[in-house]
Amino acid sequence: MYSQGLIGANATTDEDEEFLARFQARIDAEEKIEPNDAMPEGYRRTLVRQIGQHAHSEIVGMLPEGNWITRAPSLRRKAALLAKIQDEGGHGLYLYAAAETLGVSRDEMTEELLSGKAKYSSIFNYPTLTWADIGAIGWLVDGAAIMNQIPLCRCSFGPYARAMIRVCKEESFHQRQGYEIMMTLAKGTPEQKELAQDALNRWWWPSLMMFGPSDSASEHSDQNMKWKIKRFTNDQLRQNFVNATVPQGEHIGLKMPDPDLKWNEKTGDYEFGEINWDEFWRVVKGGGPMNRERIAARRKAWEDGAWVREAAMAHAQKRQARRDAASVAAE
Numbered sequence: 001m002y003s004q005g006l007i008g009a010n011a012t013t014d015e016d017e018e019f020l021a022r023f024q025a026r027i028d029a030e031e032k033i034e035p036n037d038a039m040p041e042g043y044r045r046t047l048v049r050q051i052g053q054h055a056h057s058e059i060v061g062m063l064p065e066g067n068w069i070t071r072a073p074s075l076r077r078k079a080a081l082l083a084k085i086q087d088e089g090g091h092g093l094y095l096y097a098a099a100e101t102l103g104v105s106r107d108e109m110t111e112e113l114l115s116g117k118a119k120y121s122s123i124f125n126y127p128t129l130t131w132a133d134i135g136a137i138g139w140l141v142d143g144a145a146i147m148n149q150i151p152l153c154r155c156s157f158g159p160y161a162r163a164m165i166r167v168c169k170e171e172s173f174h175q176r177q178g179y180e181i182m183m184t185l186a187k188g189t190p191e192q193k194e195l196a197q198d199a200l201n202r203w204w205w206p207s208l209m210m211f212g213p214s215d216s217a218s219e220h221s222d223q224n225m226k227w228k229i230k231r232f233t234n235d236q237l238r239q240n241f242v243n244a245t246v247p248q249g250e251h252i253g254l255k256m257p258d259p260d261l262k263w264n265e266k267t268g269d270y271e272f273g274e275i276n277w278d279e280f281w282r283v284v285k286g287g288g289p290m291n292r293e294r295i296a297a298r299r300k301a302w303e304d305g306a307w308v309r310e311a312a313m314a315h316a317q318k319r320q321a322r323r324d325a326a327s328v329a330a331e
């Protein structure tokens with residue numbers, strides 16, 4: 001997607017006040033920052049962190065749904081699910097490529113994931129127990145992802161913003177395929193409706209956690225809003241998601257698993273109950289039900305693929321040596 005020549009090419013800067021003010025003025029003027037532009041080291045680092053984590057989330061996010069490919073209930077469902085999971089793999093690749101333009105290699109990002117230094121979304125540490133979970137993931141997880149990613153299409157860093165445009169189009173198909181599964185189950189037999197309700201009960205709160213800690217506990221939000229990496233805070237996006245999703249649940253006759261949920265006429269928002277932040281941090285720190293399995297699966301894939309990476313490198317070196325020999329002969 002981006003030329004390898006860009007890797008590591010962003011100019012190093014001595015960050016005096018004048019430089020930082022000039023950079024902020026570009027951000028305030030809604031200019032896109034490109035990989036070769038001078039940028040504060042903090043801006044580069046936070047983007048590598050966020051884009052890298054986002055890429056890991058897309059790739060790890062293939063695992064819970066991959067669990068159901070062989071058990072999809074019809075050919076149509078299987079084809080749609082396969083296409084969706086493949087899209088997520090593609091999203092991971094665009095995002096790794098966008099992060100590489102900031103001078104970090106895919107190998108380094110992967111090492112950080114496997115060592116536990118880099119995070120990936122908490123949501124993918126929950127198991128997919130029934131077919132209805134595939135509906136709930138599409139409806140809720142992709143729904144939450146879209147709510148978060150539409151504003152990222154206007155992120156100040158050009159490669160990330162441009163990657164998000166296609167990602168969002170694909171996520172919207174994913175959301176609809178999930179909602180359609182939920183709608184079908186909710187209209188089905190009492191047992192099928194119960195499967196849908198059970199999946200909603202298990203995925204609702206973890207979906208709300210996807211938006212990150214509350215604003216008062218969000219370490220990076222203030223600076224990232226100033227740099228226009230983020231356009232809305234974690235709590236604003238979470239609220240927008242609740243407002244959009246509750247009526248969708250009601251429409252198909254499912255009940256949100258929150259006794260405190262109520263419509264507030266004055267604010268035009270749904271009020272909702274307290275999120276279990278202990279659970280959130282436990283899962284983020286590796287203590288969720290599936291953290292170990294997810295990282296073990298990524299480690300195995302990385303190790304199993306080592307020979308392909310080595311073969312590609314050896315081939316590239318051979319071609320380069322041939323080119324070098326030809327140019328010496330021509331002199």
Ligand code: FAQ
Nearest residue numbers: 054057058061088120121122145209210212218219220221
């Ligand atoms: N899980 O100060 P903040 C998808 C960490 S893609 C784990 O608020 P920030 C598609 C955060 O990294 C889903 N960790 O951080 C799909 C930070 O830790 P650090 C992924 C989390 O960056 C669907 C610390 O907590 N989407 O679903 C989480 O300003 C279906 C403090 O937090 C993205 O990555 C969490 N939920 O805001 C695929 C979107 N929340 O780095 C397959 C891009 C927070 O200091 C199937 N990312 N943390 O060690 C973002 O928008 C932001 O990074 C936030 C966090 C909003 C996630």
